[in-house]
Structure formats: structure tokens, C-alpha cells
Amino acid sequence: MGQALAKREMDKGMKQYHEQRFAEAVDEWSSALKKMTKARNKFEALGNICLALCDLGKYRDALTHSGLQIEVANDTDDPVLKSEAFLMYAICNEKLSEFTKAISYCRYCLQTEKVADRTQSYAHLCLGNAYVGLSEFPKAWGSYTKALTLARTKNDKFLELMTSARVGHMFSLLTDYDTGLAYCCKAWDVVSGLPEGDPHVRYRRLLAVYIATPYRRTGRYNEAMDYCERASPRYESAYSIMSETGDRLGQVEALSGMAKTATSQRDLAKATELNVKALDIAQKIGNKLEMLRCHARLRTLYAATGDETLAHRHFSVLRQLLDEMELLCGVCDEVVGERPEKLDALRCGHFIHGRCSDYLARSTLGRAGKTRPCPACRRKSSENPALYT
Ligand SMILES: [Zn+2]
Ligand SMILES: [Zn+2]
Structure with a gap:
């Protein structure tokens, strides 16, 4: 009796979801969930609720439901369901800028003894996003390449x-x-x-x-x-929206925007304060690129106010971050991404300047299979980038 009603509520929720009435769909599915007795049905309802909550930008609620879904999946002992639940948990964490957790759960997902093709593909996309969140660009490129290849072979x-x-x-x-x-x-x-x-x-x-x-x-x-x-949108309103949804990376971007505005208005004290606040959040979530940008702005601000010691301190952290992010071109050893220009990604994930790839291409001549090791990591052989653009 209750099960038939739950089934009807599930169908109704799905119809609302497709009409983009996400909040109503969540209510309908939550009501169905209370009546359910079978683990598989609960799993499906929780998964749907998570999706709709993500569509609503309610990532914290989605994470809670996703945790419940993992518990249900563990009860069923079905590896396919487990991997699916791990992926959902990873996605929610990525949205909440918990990048390290997102990466761990993507790994759990991919290491489950049986993973559906679709789950696997989306785990690579989520991994890529989380690596970008941590500014680990070579690893991000590797994950995205896998996701793109799978998308094309599966026609997704x-x-x-x-x-x-x-x-x-x-x-x-x-x-x-x-x-x-x-x-x-x-x-x-x-x-x-x-x-x-x-x-x-x-x-x-x-x-x-x-x-x-x-x-x-x-x-x-x-x-x-x-x-x-x-x-x-106006940075101030963006900042408050980001705070509500728990999007901390968005908060850093909004604070940085506010800091730039303060700098252009010559309010250096306010600009410094905003940059320090942005840096603090960027450090908490581990986004090295945003950290780097905060340090660069703070360095300029301190230099402008004549505080050479602090300016220098920010400069040394900046150099260290560049090293950690592997954002030095293996060919010319200069910084990648400092000013707008064309880049080439090598198979290993390292980036080089487009202008340096001719040099790399020339040095593959006469080598077996026209490949040579990446000048940065040397471990993996890397093809001439000009051959696979
Ligand atoms: Zn270069
Ligand atoms: Zn490399």
C-alpha cells in the first residue's frame, strides 16, 4: 500500500524535475523516501534528491543526503551502487570546494570492484574539476583527457x-x-x-x-x-550568494574583485584587508592559483606603501607556489600563464608555451617515433605537440 504511493510520488517528482521544478521534486521524493522499505528504492530516491539539491545550489544539503546514500549502498553490498554513491559524494564535495575530499571519493569510486561506464566517465570529469580547484593543472589535464575520450567513444x-x-x-x-x-x-x-x-x-x-x-x-x-x-554581477552581491551556497572558491573570486576595485580607487588599506581575507580562504581550500594571485597583489600593494620586507616575503611565497604548480615551461623555464598567450599541453599534462613547441618539435627530428621525453618531467615520453593538435 505505502509502496504503491511511494512509487507514484517518485514518478510525480521525476515529472516535476524535468519541468525544472526542483524544490517541489525534492519534497515529493523526500515524502516517498519515508515510506520506502527496500534499500534499492531508497538509494534511487536519495540519488534523485541529491541531483535536484545540486540544481538548486544547496550543496550542503546535497552532501548530507549523499552521505545517507553511501550508508544505504553499503547495506546492499552492491559494488555498482557503492561506486555511484561515492561519485555523488565526490561531486558534492567538489561543489563545496572540499577538493582533497572530492579526489579521495573519486578514487574510492574508481577503485570499487565493479563500476558502471557512465559513473567512471563522470568520476574523471569530477577529478579534473577538483584538480583545477587545487591548481594541479597537469593532473587535471590528464583526467579531462580521459573524460573526453570516454565521452567520444560512448557518444555521451x-x-x-x-x-x-x-x-x-x-x-x-x-x-x-x-x-x-x-x-x-x-x-x-x-x-x-x-x-x-x-x-x-x-x-x-x-x-x-x-x-x-x-x-x-x-x-x-x-x-x-x-x-x-x-x-x-556586482562583487558584493556575488560574495553573499557564494557565502550562502558554500562556494568558497566563488567567495575568493568575489573578494579579489572587491580588492581590485579598492585598489583602483586608491583605497590601499581596504585593498590589503580584502586581499588578506581572500588569501585566507584560498589557503583553506588549497587553491594555489588564487593564493598566487593574492600574493602577487599583496606584493604590489606593500611595495607601493614602501614596506619592502613584506613585499619580498610575498614574492618568495609566490615563486614557491609557481614551482609547486609546475607552471614553469620545460623548454624556456619561464612562467606559464603569466600573460595571455597560446599554450600546448603535452601528453604528461605539462604545459609549454606555444612559441616553445617549435623548438620541441625540432628536437624530436631523428628520434624514434618522433617522440622525446617531456623537458619538465623526463619520465614519460612526449610526442611532438605539433603532431596532435
Ligand atoms: Zn616556454
Ligand atoms: Zn611532463
Whole structure:
């Protein structure tokens, strides 16, 4: 009796979900969950609730439900369900900027004795996002490459769209806006090819934000505006939204924006305070790129106020971070991502300047299979980047 009612509520919730009435769907599924007795049914209801809560941006609630889903999966002792639950837990952690936890749970997911193909593919995407969160770009590139290959072999358009968008975002972070834009445009093409009414069409808005960044940074404001009317909402309101949803990386970005505004208004004391606050959050979540940017801004601010000791201290931390992030080009030993320019990713995940890849290409001539070790890590053989663009 109760089970039949639960089934009807599950179906109703699904219908609401497809109509993007996420909060109503959560209520419906939660009510169904209370009536359920079988572990498998509970697993499905909890999974649906997590998805809808993520769509609502309620990542903390989603994480709680995801924890319950892991408990249910452990009861069933079904490895496929366990791996699925681990992935959901990883995704929620990634959204909450708990990148190290996200990586651990992706690993648990992939190490489960039996993992569905789809779960595996999305685990690689989540791993890539978490590595970008920690600014471990070579590892991120490796995970994204796996996700993209799987998306193409399985013809999973949604995975391809999400991965291309995130790869584009990563290149924009490394200030290679042309490559960033190329990946984002690939994702845009996928989303534009979807029939109207496809549930994935709503990702168009997210994509618009990613695509607007490289356009804005390369000075093509008109194109940026076409994609996104409000790519950068007021920093103060963005900051409060990010605090509510627990998006700490977003908080760092908003605080950095506020700090830049204060600097341009010559309010150096306020700018310093905001940068210190941003640095503190960036350190807590372990995002080295944002830490680096905070240190760079603080260095300039202290130099401007004549405090050479503090300026120098920030500079030395900055150099150390660059080393840790492996953001030095293996060919010329200069910094990668310091100013806008084309980059090439080698198979091992290391990035080199586009202008340096000719040099690398020449030095593969005469070598077996036209390959040579990556100049940075030397361990893995790396093909001439010009051959697989
Ligand atoms: Zn170089
Ligand atoms: Zn390498």
C-alpha cells in the first residue's frame, strides 16, 4: 500500500524535475523516501534528491543526503551502487570546494570492484574539476583527457559538453584565452545542437559565463555581451550568494574583485584587508592559483606603501607556489600563464608555451617515433605537440 504511493510520488517528482521544478521534486521524493522499505528504492530516491539539491545550489544539503546514500549502498553490498554513491559524494564535495575530499571519493569510486561506464566517465570529469580547484593543472589535464575520450567513444554528448566547458575554463585560468575559447565554443556547439526541451539545454547559461571570460579578456566585449548579459554581477552581491551556497572558491573570486576595485580607487588599506581575507580562504581550500594571485597583489600593494620586507616575503611565497604548480615551461623555464598567450599541453599534462613547441618539435627530428621525453618531467615520453593538435 505505502509502496504503491511511494512509487507514484517518485514518478510525480521525476515529472516535476524535468519541468525544472526542483524544490517541489525534492519534497515529493523526500515524502516517498519515508515510506520506502527496500534499500534499492531508497538509494534511487536519495540519488534523485541529491541531483535536484545540486540544481538548486544547496550543496550542503546535497552532501548530507549523499552521505545517507553511501550508508544505504553499503547495506546492499552492491559494488555498482557503492561506486555511484561515492561519485555523488565526490561531486558534492567538489561543489563545496572540499577538493582533497572530492579526489579521495573519486578514487574510492574508481577503485570499487565493479563500476558502471557512465559513473567512471563522470568520476574523471569530477577529478579534473577538483584538480583545477587545487591548481594541479597537469593532473587535471590528464583526467579531462580521459573524460573526453570516454565521452567520444560512448557518444555521451552531455559529458562532452561539460568536459569541454571545464577544459576551456582551465585554459582561461592559465590565460590562454584562444584555446579556452575554442573549447568553450565546442561545448556551445554541442548545446546548440540539442533539441529544445532537452533537459541539458539549461546548461547554456553556465556555459555563457565560461565563454564570456575569454571574450572579455581578449577585449572582445561585444561578443562577451552577446553570450552573457551579466557575466560579472556586482562583487558584493556575488560574495553573499557564494557565502550562502558554500562556494568558497566563488567567495575568493568575489573578494579579489572587491580588492581590485579598492585598489583602483586608491583605497590601499581596504585593498590589503580584502586581499588578506581572500588569501585566507584560498589557503583553506588549497587553491594555489588564487593564493598566487593574492600574493602577487599583496606584493604590489606593500611595495607601493614602501614596506619592502613584506613585499619580498610575498614574492618568495609566490615563486614557491609557481614551482609547486609546475607552471614553469620545460623548454624556456619561464612562467606559464603569466600573460595571455597560446599554450600546448603535452601528453604528461605539462604545459609549454606555444612559441616553445617549435623548438620541441625540432628536437624530436631523428628520434624514434618522433617522440622525446617531456623537458619538465623526463619520465614519460612526449610526442611532438605539433603532431596532435
Ligand atoms: Zn616556454
Ligand atoms: Zn611532463
